[in-house]
Amino acid sequence: MTELLVSTKKGLFVLDGEPGEAFAPGARAFAGEPVEHALRDPHSGRLIASVTSAFYGPKIWYADDPEGEWNEADGVALPDGGDAALERIWVIATGEEDGTLYAGGDPGVLFESRDAGATWELNRALWEHKAQEDWQPGGGGLCLHSILPWPGDPDRLTVAVSAAGVWLTEDRGKTWRRGNKGLLARYLPEADQEQSTALCVHHLERAPLRPERMFMQFHGGVYRSDDAGESWTDIGAGLPSDFGFPIVVDPTDPDSAYVIPLNADMDRVTPEGRVRVYETRDAGASWSARGEGLPQQEAYLTVLRQAFCRCAGGAPLELYFGATSGDVFGSGDAGASWFTVATRLPPVHAVTGAR
Amino acid sequence: MAVIRVREPLKKLAGGQSEQAIDGTTVAELLRELERTHPAIGGWILDERGQVRRHINVFVNGERGEESTAVGADDRIDILPAISGG
Numbered sequence: 001m002t003e004l005l006v007s008t009k010k011g012l013f014v015l016d017g018e019p020g021e022a023f024a025p026g027a028r029a030f031a032g033e034p035v036e037h038a039l040r041d042p043h044s045g046r047l048i049a050s051v052t053s054a055f056y057g058p059k060i061w062y063a064d065d066p067e068g069e070w071n072e073a074d075g076v077a078l079p080d081g082g083d084a085a086l087e088r089i090w091v092i093a094t095g096e097e098d099g100t101l102y103a104g105g106d107p108g109v110l111f112e113s114r115d116a117g118a119t120w121e122l123n124r125a126l127w128e129h130k131a132q133e134d135w136q137p138g139g140g141g142l143c144l145h146s147i148l149p150w151p152g153d154p155d156r157l158t159v160a161v162s163a164a165g166v167w168l169t170e171d172r173g174k175t176w177r178r179g180n181k182g183l184l185a186r187y188l189p190e191a192d193q194e195q196s197t198a199l200c201v202h203h204l205e206r207a208p209l210r211p212e213r214m215f216m217q218f219h220g221g222v223y224r225s226d227d228a229g230e231s232w233t234d235i236g237a238g239l240p241s242d243f244g245f246p247i248v249v250d251p252t253d254p255d256s257a258y259v260i261p262l263n264a265d266m267d268r269v270t271p272e273g274r275v276r277v278y279e280t281r282d283a284g285a286s287w288s289a290r291g292e293g294l295p296q297q298e299a300y301l302t303v304l305r306q307a308f309c310r311c312a313g314g315a316p317l318e319l320y321f322g323a324t325s326g327d328v329f330g331s332g333d334a335g336a337s338w339f340t341v342a343t344r345l346p347p348v349h350a351v352t353g354a355r
Numbered sequence: 356m357a358v359i360r361v362r363e364p365l366k367k368l369a370g371g372q373s374e375q376a377i378d379g380t381t382v383a384e385l386l387r388e389l390e391r392t393h394p395a396i397g398g399w400i401l402d403e404r405g406q407v408r409r410h411i412n413v414f415v416n417g418e419r420g421e422e423s424t425a426v427g428a429d430d431r432i433d434i435l436p437a438i439s440g441g
Contacts, residue, residue, distance in 0.1 A: 055410045055436040056364070056399045072395075078403045085402035 002311055004330075004353045005047070006322055007035035010346035012049055014066045019318055019332020023341045027066035037091050037306050037350040043098045044116040050089035050103065058088050060103060062117040075120040076103070076111060078127075091306060091350075092117075093147035096154040104144030108135050108161045112173065123173045130164070136198040138162035138219070145305055146204035150211050158204065158214065158229050165199035166216075168229050179229035186220045187265065202245045203305045207254035215257040215284070217247040217305075222259060224284050235284025240271045246308035250317055250334065255283040258290075258335060260303045260321060269300035277319070279335050293338035294329060301325050306350035318355075322348030357430040359385055365434060368396040382413055383422040385432060400434060410437040 004023060006013040012035040017023030029035075030051050036058075038049035047066055052058040060073040078086050087106040094101055095112075103111040103120060108130045110123040135142055143162050150156035155172045158179070166179040178197065185196045200219035207213040215235075216223040220243055222236035236242030241261040250256035259278050262268045270276070276291040295301075301323035311318035317334040326345040331338045356376040366373045370393055377392070379385035383405060390397045402408055406422060413420045414433040426432060 054439060055408065057402060057408055059398075077398055080403050081405065082403060085404050085406070 002318060002353055002355050003040065004320055004328070004341065004351060005038040005040065005049075006328060006342070006345060006348055007038045007049070007306070007350040008322075008326075008346035008348050009034050011035060012038050012066070013342075013345060015328070015342055017341070019330060020339050022339075023328075023330075025342070029063075029066050029070060030061075035349065036089055037352075039092055039094070039352045040354050041094055041101060041116060042354065043094065043100075046116050048092050048101060048117045050092055050105075052088045058086050058105065060089055060092070060117065060120065071118070073113070073117055073120055075113075075122075078109065078122065087141055088143070090143045090145045091147060093149070096149045096152065100154065102147045102149075102157075104147050104159060106141040106143045107137070108142045108144050108164055110144055110147070110159055110173070125169075125174055126159070126167065126176050129167075129176055133164075133197075135161065135164040138200045146201065148204060148206040148214065150206075151208050153211075156211075156228075158206070160201040160204040160216075162202065163198045163200035163219070165197055165201060166204065166229050179225075180232070181230060182232035182234075183218060183223065184221060184234070203247050205247050205249040205257070207249050208251045210254035213254050213283075215247050215249055217244050217259055219243070220265060222247070222284065233284075235280070238287040239278055240276075243268070244303075245305035246303060246321070248308050248310050248319060251310065252315075252317065253281070256281050256334075257284070258308070258319065259287075260308060262302065268302050270303075273298045273300055275299045275301055275323075275329075277321075277331075277335050277338075290331075290335040291338070292336065293331075293340075295327075301327065304349055307348050309351050309353055311353035311355060318353065320351050320353050322351045324348060356428055357385060357426045357432055359389055359432045359434065361434045365396060365399060368399060369393045380425060381422065382407075382415065382420050382424045382426060382432065385426060386422075410439045411435070412437050 004015040011031045012029045014026040015023035036050045060076045061070040063070040089105040091104045099116045101113040111120040113120045146160035148158040167176045168179045202217045212228040214225045223232040248258045263271045274296045275294040276289045278287045308321035320330045322328040324347040328341040330341045
């Protein structure tokens, strides 16, 4: 059985099912509240969710049972008395060690928990970079949205910020440096495109079997790094558009990745009214459309950066994505064919899954 | 002492009490004292800058107030979510 956690503008929905059939609706938590991201920590089995109340601010919550009591985590805040407030937690990620979790948010902040989400601590070193440098927010805010541990090495971590680019640490967050060589900010004046640090990364994923390889969906451009983020190569040729938000990597094949192109910066919907996932099996040298079972007429969907996932633990590879239309789609055969998981949910912010 | 009145979910965080008599001379002082008395409410009304969150309204005797609004011993302060959303 696959469990999907669908974070939406109006609450968290837990869906259960098997690939190929509509999933059964289960629990709904945080009714009416914007849930940005949720996951089930594979180490502890605990559910962790980030919720940004329009009234009461961003919080992280944890629970063992989605229908049971949710507890508010401690420490999810910026230093008191400063000139900034935490706006939103965009993403939660599991670390390499039992009990370790990370959370990223706006304004460009990283938090770490070492007790499975009950308490959190701000990463001060990255916060100091943000405080001293001129980080520019993207359209969704100054969001730290991608957190990539290094398999087997808890000291190494990569994060990405829109629009402050890629940041690398090799000493568990004590020091950070940029990893942006090769990224081209086409949305800036030509003279500034190569030197700018205002880099609007949309999403970043690491290939677990080859950790030095990462794939990136940029704000205009799809990139690959084979040197742990030191440099990036554009691999967007062959896509109908190199604009989009999410990207997913096949955990069993470091040459395989998936994107969902949107028309363009100024028209963020699926091209030609057709919903298609694009797959590469050669590390971005070529791309193939995978649309069997997906809407192919009059379907103008927007898929957000956290709304496309691979299902942890599944073999063959299961893929799931949700759209702001409230539709959720899945594939039980690594993207070869797709089925409808759910329809008419609130706008989908994020999808995560586990078997 | 002034009286602060809250509704759910703040009431639960304030120990289940919808009304609290609290000492203070401004709205900010009262809210900080409320947080000190009931730590669970920390971060729900005031943000890290000490500002009332954007979509929370504070009324002092029925009139819109802000952090610096003076309050007296017999005043009534209502904390309410704003009319907003989508």
